[in-house]
Amino acid sequence: MNMRIDGQLALVTGASGGIGSSIARRLASEGAKVAVHYMRNREGAEETVRAIRTTGGHAESFQADLSKMDQINALAADVQASFGTSIDILVNNAGQMSRQVPVLELSEAYYTEMLDVNFKSCVFLTQTVLPGMVEKRKGNIVNVASLAAHNGGGRGIALYASAKAAMLAFTKNAAKEFAGKGIRVNAVTPGVIANTSNDRFKTEEIRNSIIAGIPLGREGLPEDVAGGVLYLVSELSAFITGETIEINGGMSMR
Numbered sequence: 001m002n003m004r005i006d007g008q009l010a011l012v013t014g015a016s017g018g019i020g021s022s023i024a025r026r027l028a029s030e031g032a033k034v035a036v037h038y039m040r041n042r043e044g045a046e047e048t049v050r051a052i053r054t055t056g057g058h059a060e061s062f063q064a065d066l067s068k069m070d071q072i073n074a075l076a077a078d079v080q081a082s083f084g085t086s087i088d089i090l091v092n093n094a095g096q097m098s099r100q101v102p103v104l105e106l107s108e109a110y111y112t113e114m115l116d117v118n119f120k121s122c123v124f125l126t127q128t129v130l131p132g133m134v135e136k137r138k139g140n141i142v143n144v145a146s147l148a149a150h151n152g153g154g155r156g157i158a159l160y161a162s163a164k165a166a167m168l169a170f171t172k173n174a175a176k177e178f179a180g181k182g183i184r185v186n187a188v189t190p191g192v193i194a195n196t197s198n199d200r201f202k203t204e205e206i207r208n209s210i211i212a213g214i215p216l217g218r219e220g221l222p223e224d225v226a227g228g229v230l231y232l233v234s235e236l237s238a239f240i241t242g243e244t245i246e247i248n249g250g251m252s253m254r
Contacts (some may be wrong), residue, residue: 003234006031010233011079011087012126013037013066016044018196019125019144022222023091023229024048028057029231032089036061039094048167066094066121067113076128076217086132089233091142092122092167100156112158118163123170126185130178140233141174143167144225147248149193164189168244184241186232191248194219207215215250 014020016038025048027139028034036059038045045061054060060082064075080086095118101110115127122143133139148157149164168187175185190208210221228245231237246254 002127003230003231003236004031005089005234006105007033008088009033009035009079009083009085010089010091011035011076011125012091012093013121013127014039015048016041017048019190019193019222019225020091020093020234021048021051022121022226023093023144024059025051025086026223026226026230027089027233029053029055029057030234032147033058035082035083035087036099037066037075037094039065041128041162047060050193066125067116070122072121073128080132082244086136087129088133088136088139090139090141091144091229091233092125092141094121095144095160095163097160099156100154101159102156103183106159115163115166116160117135117250119166119170124169126170126174130183133183134178134181139183141180141183141185142229142232143171143172143185143187144229145187145189147189147246149189150254154220156230171244172230172242179241184232186237186241187244188225188228188232189246189248190220190225190249191246192219193222193225196224214253218249220249 010032012020012024015024015036018099022034036045036048049059049061064071066072145164145167148161149168153161169186173185225247228247
């Protein structure tokens with residue numbers, strides 16, 4: 001068994017930067033053909049594609065708003081038509097914490113925004129790619145959640161944390177339902193990861209305080225998350241499904 005995933009088609013959502021871009025590049029480095037999804041950051045997605053192609057990999061970029069059902073369905077169809085095959089690996093990484101909102105200030109509109117982009121996208125994109133995996137009797141799905149799914153996160157991110165917790169429950173249920181069809185469904189829960197959009201919420205003082213509480217003594221990197229995802233879609237994890245890998249430097253241990 002090894003980490004090579006030669007010739008498999010991987011769709012990585014939210015891959016225009018940060019964790020998603022690192023996952024896309026890592027999967028490509030082990031032989032996958034990669035569909036790089038983005039919502040707004042076309043330049044970032046195209047940079048990810050260029051980086052993959054520069055090292056001899058095969059990648060294309062695709063735009064979609066994954067809070068909308070028609071665009072979820074169109075994304076999967078466009079990817080499979082472009083590459084001429086069904087999707088073998090799905091990484092549900094798209095998501096965001098657009099701002100911090102205390103519970104007493106939550107609105108229905110913000111609820112819809114957070115649950116749609118962080119959970120609805122995961123549920124229905126998974127549903128859309130599953131028929132092709134069932135037909136092949138093989139497939140891997142990895143859902144990128146968050147440490148906040150376990151501990152509730154910090155002030156003002158109740159809905160983000162709740163959506164990520166929902167992803168973990170969905171992961172386990174889907175893993176049970178499709179295990180007999182050769183499909184594995186797992187998750188990763190990154191802790192504090194540098195070089196992502198969440199950096200804007202951290203002052204240097206907050207950052208240093210967080211690092212002081214991480215046993216490994218540093219923030220994680222997008223590459224750390226990418227390594228965990230690669231493991232879960234490779235043959236090295238062939239007997240693992242419904243599991244969550246904690247990628248937090250020992251900040252939280254189960």
